[in-house]
Amino acid sequence: MNNAVPRGTARSPAPAGGGPVGAATSEAGPRSDHVPLLLIHASEQDPYHHYRLLRDAYPLVHDHSIGAWLLSRHADVAAALTDPRFTHGHRPGDPPCEAHRGSLPQAVRDVVERTAYVLARRIARRQQADLVEEFCRWLPTGTVGVRGRGARGLVVAGVCVAQLSLRERALASFLANVLDHPDQLATLREHPELIGRAWAESLRRDPPVLVVLRRASAEVVVSGGTIPAGADVACLIGAAGRDPERFRDPDRFDVLRQDPGQLTFGPGDCPAVQLAALEAQYGLRALLDAMPGLRRADGLRPAATGLLTRAPGTLLVRPCG
Template identity: 60%
Template sequence: MSDEPNHPRTPWRDHWAALPAMAPAGAVTRTPDRTVRRIAPSPLEPGATRDPYRTYRVLREEFPLTRDPLLGAWVLSRYADVASALTDARFTHGHRPGDPPCAQTHTDVDEAELRAVAERTAFVLAHRIADRPQADLVADFCHWLPAGTVAAAVGVPYRDMMRLVRGRAASALAGQCTGQIAVREKALAGFLAAVLTDPDQVAALRDAPAGLVARAWTESLRRDPPVQIVMRRTRGEVRTSAGVLPAGAQVALLIGAAGRDPDRFREPDRFDPLRADPGQLTYGTGLCPAVELAALEAEYALRALFQAMPRLRLADGFRPEWTGVITRAPRSLLVRPAG
């Protein structure tokens, strides 16, 4: 069959091959018969990193199945399609919870010990910055907590943790799952930024039970996931809500677009831990120690920061800005520990 998918909802599909190869993504162009046609925008086009959600919106509504030459892949952006592809065996995958390496790591992890280590590390780091007039939670807290938790769990001295517990060394020490540090850093930074940006959330979560903190964490991963795009390849033809993907096709799953799909979530741009339609994309059917550890770090991070700094707030005039295309998080999070 042709590698052009069946795309009944997008009238421009028949003209894709006729469009100029170098036309900027998202632009308007004309076919030889002078008919105006639009080109699907790309998450990789210049400027998209500042607000990828605008691009995601256009893709969901007008180009839910399209070929992106910059990504070199077909693109899926609707929640239903992305959620299905993440667990569908017809798509190849990298890491997926429940796979043998992940399952093996999970059997080696003592959850009670991991919880105690995450709590202790968070409180130590929070008290280190409590007396400062200003601090950057990304550099001074989020950058250290995931590495410090792994270091403490495997018995690496505190002074050596950043030298040993990163990259390949982390995986060797703590297993393939819990050794992945960078994504947990970004997820934690995004979570704290979402909470601290809204004074109402600060008040609600300051002494909140673990269940409410967990809902806030899940909501953060939905609205601003640290991993925005994941790549897969089809093993055979796959039908989606917008058409058919050919066998052997490289496919980009837009996690960031799926999490803000209005067909799945009401007011999807709002950060609302109490929303009536909660949800989080899952990458598999099994348990993943990295996912569990990240949730523990988020819970104890919030508790430690509020306990050490009861009047914690954002620095005057500061608003966090998320950056990145494939992975995305605030680069800095300036706060006044004493309020």
């Protein structure tokens, strides 16, 4: 990649009054009206153009609109999410999950599968349905009742599991991606064992959380300069997931991608990570079983929106094809 900013240069915003932007080296930075601040310049309809600018020209820049340094390249974001020098943040699967890690009991898997099929059959005979409102918002709540029973093997604990909105958004984006690519949906219908790969690909391309916050406990050298000790850092998951230095043709949704990877959910056996994957697997299987001709409804397709979290607000489909 041809970087407009030499490695080793970190940029911070100009002081009030529009003076020159400060830089971590002697090189003068651009003026303040050109600094690509996350919450000011990014578009909810298409933040990815903004992310490209950040990755190419501003690999490390301070954003006064959120009071944090922005990281946008995949290598830097991946490091910040795993390096112990970055603290005060959390994703499902991160080290704070240690207290409640473990394989999901079969009873919980059964609840997820049963809930998915019940929801799919409720909408199967309709002329039109909204999968966000009638499927994605209900499937993750199926485990809430399981948590309250207290029976041995049925309790799913941990703060991650309570983050229902994260799983709702991830599921909505996943279903939107597969429905937007009928050829790949046909592949998944013929080869359901690939659903897990499709799920990971959707998390890479359209993560439900675009920004994860961290704090640097020490100075850390990254692309573009050095993050000061004690500084807040915004890890731009959405930018990292479409970094062409890491992924070939990164804007493309490809269930057969040969260079997979996603940063929304951390590694490990956190119940929330497993639940999200199960909801995608059982959810798509149930929908295709109940509605073999499932397709997007004709007409306008509402796009995903959001700068910090992102997902489609509606997903209109024709259950009968």
